[in-house]
Structure formats: structure tokens, C-alpha cells
Amino acid sequence: MKIVCSQSDLLKAVNIVSKAVPARTTVTILECIKIDARENDIVLTASDTQLSIETRIEGTIEERGMVALNAKFFSEIVRSLTSNDVTIECDSSYKTKIICGKAKFETMGRSGEDFTALPLVSEEHPIVISQMLLRDIIQQTIFSISDSNDQKPMTGEQFKIEDNHLRIESLDGHRISIRNVLLNEDLNPEPVKYDVVVSGKSLNEVSKILTGGADDQVRIYISKPAEDTMNETRFIRFDFDKTKVVSTLLPGGYYNIDQMVSSEYQTKVRINRRELLDCINRANLLYTVEGKKEPFVINVTDGLMELNIRTMNSSFDEKIEIEKEGLDINIAFNPKFLNDALRVIDDEEVTFYFINSKAPCSIKDDEETYIYIILPVNR
């Protein structure tokens, strides 16, 4: 194999596929990036078996072939090169030369044959969404997945699509995050219906490599449930720019979130988001410094929210002006959970809905494009 491409294109592609290289693995071929120039395109691939990423780069194929190179070493090499043309050349024993200007690296590659191909996902009924919007709604919900493997579905996010309406949900037992978006009907002329749980780790990586704007699109393909076998793995594929990302779907169902969302409330509070976030960050110091998880108490009266934490040696108090409807309330939270939700909302003002001091509170806008539900802490 012998290919020539620009260092900047190569670096961009290596950075994208590297997201799928496992941090630790006993299968050494998975530590590699496969460079496939057997056909007319130069295609880079990496995979940790759950998540596979493939991306194409512009370049000249002087001799067709394929090689797999250690991902860490190869990406460091590419990063170290000057912005010039890079030649990658390997012989039949996979000894590989990487040449750029007067610098030349030589290293032992491996046959790319051991690398499994990207799982096939039927290209019927895609969902088309802007890159920016998909990145945003992932980042606005991903923080409330669970990292515990005891509750497998909690490690993913539910994607619910029906009638041009996409809803992403995540929950970790203490809080729920929901984002609702309407899909563009021109781009999504056929009505589709899906209800799948996507691995949170994969979504996290997808959101990092989705660098496009509002006008750049992602096509999402979801494999159909198999009718004959119970155990067949299903996949989701994200196509954008020159990249394809395929991730396994989590098996089994998800939680019935609708049942946990209530529109009843006794107290409605409108508050400046920035002021509240700054206050929570200050309050959080008592958590991080003293290491004790004392409740962060919120006391709502007419026009005023008083917030405080008391630990053995220290205390914090702050008052913020608010608009209030309904009853006074005294309720306590883990400030981290409030912070996580408030930090991903774009609105200048946010609205809290409280039922009572034991029931979950919600933060949502009138159109319910976002709903964050947070359990209070017991005192």
C-alpha cells in the first residue's frame, strides 16, 4: 500500500476514529487504526466492538492495500508532523514508512484483515437532524445517565421518535433529563417510529466529533428488531460529513418516564439562572472542602429564595430575588444535581415547579423543550 494525503486531513481523521479506540483491551488488534486503501477511497477505521467509527480522507492511492497501525503511536506521529503531504507506505510484511518532509518514521504494522467490518445497518427510514442540534441535546442530557452496570438501561439514553418528534431521555435514579425537538418535515418526509436505548458512552463520543453547525446534517439509521431471534444485537448508525459511527443498542426496554412526569405543582418560582448557578457554585465549596454531604436547603417565600448549607465548622447563606406563585416551600437538594441541569439550559430565566418537600421538583420551559426532574434529599 502507498498513499499520499495532507497532514491536516489525516490528523482530523485520526482524531475522529481514535474516539473508538478502547482505553484498555486484551485484543491487541483493537488498539490499532485500520487504513484501508484497497478500493478507490482511503478509509480509516477503529472499533472497541461496541462502538465503531469509520471516516474517509482525500488523497492519492499510489498502490492499493491495507494496514493496521497502533492507534496511539500513529496519532502521535501524525500530530508531530509539519503541515505538508504525508506518504504512508507499507510492504508485504506490513513494515510501514510514514514520510513527511525530511522526517521519516518506520514501524511494524499489522494486517488489517483481523479487523471486523462495520456492522451493517439498513439505510431505510433515516432520521435527519442538524449536527448542532443533535450535539446539543446529547450534551444537555448525557450527564444524568448512570455509570453503574447493575442498571444497564440507565447507562444509555432513550431515543423516542414518532410523528417527527424526537425525545431524548436519561435518568440515574436521582434525576431525569428530557429534551424534546421537532424534526424538520422537509428532511423527514416519511413518518417513522422508533423507541431504542443508545449506549451513553457512544453518544458521548458522537457528541465530541459532531463539529458541524445548524446547516450540517446527520442521518441516523436504526436497525429493525429481528422477528425470529431474541438475541440478535441491534445497531444505530450516525452518518455525517465523511464519517460513519455505528454503536450497539442496549437490549431490553427502558423506564416509563411519562409516569414519572407530573404537571401538578403547589409552588412555581421564576429565577435568574446565572445568579442561581453562581450561588450553587459557592455553596458547593462546603461540599468539596469539608467532604460532608450536608443538604443544600432552599427556602422560598414571597419574592425571595434563601439558600443555605450548614456543616460542622462552616456555613453558607445567600438570598436571591424571585417571582413566586403558590405556597411557600422549604426543600433540600444535592447542589450538584441542580448545577448539572442549570448549566445546560440556555434561557436567562428558569422556572421551578415544586409539589412538596418530599416530591421531585421540575425545571422546565413552557413548551417543554426541556424537562429536568430532580429528587430532593431527605432531612
Add this chain to the structure above:
Amino acid sequence: MKIVCSQSDLLKAVNIVSKAVPARTTVTILECIKIDARENDIVLTASDTQLSIETRIEGTIEERGMVALNAKFFSEIVRSLTSNDVTIECDSSYKTKIICGKAKFETMGRSGEDFTALPLVSEEHPIVISQMLLRDIIQQTIFSISDSNDQKPMTGEQFKIEDNHLRIESLDGHRISIRNVLLNEDLNPEPVKYDVVVSGKSLNEVSKILTGGADDQVRIYISKPAEDTMNETRFIRFDFDKTKVVSTLLPGGYYNIDQMVSSEYQTKVRINRRELLDCINRANLLYTVEGKKEPFVINVTDGLMELNIRTMNSSFDEKIEIEKEGLDINIAFNPKFLNDALRVIDDEEVTFYFINSKAPCSIKDDEETYIYIILPVNR
């Protein structure tokens, strides 16, 4: 005690004195920052016994007094506050309130009485130097101190002052770094002579808080050797802006560096510094990825420097155009040592002087404002 000052002044001062707070200590009072408002100034102090830093801030003293607050907690609190006036108030039991806008922290402070005062250093015969220059020459030599306590003097830097000439030297057994500067005679009218070893850790912290430019000055005071006792600790004090930094001097003598500096050479090479640095960084990948320390070989012939590393599985080669005088030479180095020296030199081109493949090579300019001496590796 009750004082009022601006959040930005307070934060700046806390960041400066925090450099002296020990990371780990069994003496809990040393984990504190002392706020002393017993006289007409507000003075913040921290110390790890070797290094003490004191800085004054503008503000109003509404009630005189003194308190010591946990450094980590206090600095996090100050950082979290809005840029407003901050009131710090403590009662006779050292219960301390920190109030800014509508936010109020309360915490238990301690009496500042246990805090030892800054060691006294006579203000006779100061050395006056620009903040920028002192910062530069510390940062340009500090990387070649040793962190081994077996060779105590190697953990410091030698400051040699004579006839308005300041020379800073450091060495770690593999390399030597020297910077020579001429002191401004108007600012240093009296001739002084000092020859002391300053703790490298202290110098490192000093270089970080020296933020002034070429026109901002530092006054350096060095305590005289005691004539009667052998064991008295000596100190160096750096005065700049509103800050005083006092560090213990390392006891005992330093190495005779002059004896190790040779002006003889067989090969003289002039090379572009940036090109060589980039090449070394690329070569360094084979070190970092494979973890084996193979020699980085430099082969100098007429007009050309060829550089290469060969490990078990990989190799790197590069050629750089040079100007050469004298004999051809083939010599090997640890690329890190070359990198450390080249990275702190400002010149676009640098000159190497080689004697033979076993003898140390030097990198220096014609005026010897800098001299870097590096031992080759044996092959």
C-alpha cells in the same frame, strides 16, 4: 477584626501567598493563610517554614485584629465571590464571616499567633533587577536542578554576584545550565559579592508570582553568613510590588562549575532552533510510546545533521541543513535534555560546540549570556 477590600485585590493576594502553603503537612497552622490587620495595613502571610510569602492589600480596617483561615477553603471562597467589596469579620473566638453582596460564608478560623513571623533579613546591599529578567533566568535554568535529596546542593541554584554581574547556575549530574546577566549600574551603585545556593522549589514559586515587566523591579536581600555559629540558617528575600518572599538558603557550598566549562571544541554547528526542536519532539515519540530509552543519534557531516532513533519495532530519521566548522562527529543524547535547553533559548539559530562523542557538548551564544552543557549517552 473587621476589614473591607475588593474581591479582585483579595484574590490576587491569596493566589500569591498560596504558593507557600505546603501541599502536605502535619502542622495544621501551616495549612492556613494569616490575615493580619493589627497595624495600619492588611497583610496576608503563608509559610511552609522553608518558604514564606507575605503580601499587603489595599482596604479599610474597620476593627483591628488577626485571624488564620484554612488556605484551600479561603481561596476557593474568594474565587467564588462576585467582583464586589468583600467584608471579613471575626469575633474573639475566631468565628469568621466572609460577606460579599448577598452571599455570606461563616467558618471557624484560628488565632494567627502560632504563625511565626517572616525571618528577618538585613536590608543592606540589595541587588536590584527587573522582574521580567529574574523570572526569565530562573525559568531558563530551573529545569536542570535535581529532585534527589541525596545531593542537596543540586536541588538548588547557585546565585553568584560580583562586580554587577549575576550568574545563575544549576546542574543535575547530566547537564549544566548557566545564565549570565549584567545588573544595571544605576540601580546597583554599590559593588556587592555573594555566592549562595537558593532552594529550587522556592525559586520556582518566585518565578510564578513575578508577573511584572522589564520596568518593574525586584530587590533581593541576602543575609550575611554568621561568624560565630556554623549552623545558623541564612535567608534570601525578594521584595517586589506589595510582596515579600523569604526562602532559606541551602547550607554548604556548590560545585565548581567553571572547572566543567571548556572553551575547546573540534566541531562547531550552527542550526535553526525551531527545526531542531520539532525534530526532537518527533524523535521523542519513540521514547514515550515504546518506553525504551534508545540513544538519539546525531551524525554531523558537511552541511547536514542527520538524526535518528532505532527501537526494536520502529525507527525515526530526519535530516536538517546546518553550517559546520571542524570535524565530522557522531554522538548520541537523551532527547529530553536537548529539548529542555533549546526550548528556553530565544535565538532563532543556536550554536553547538562538540569535542568528541564521549565529552559533554555545549550550546552557547557568543556573549555567553547562556551556556547549556549536556553529557552524551554511551552506546
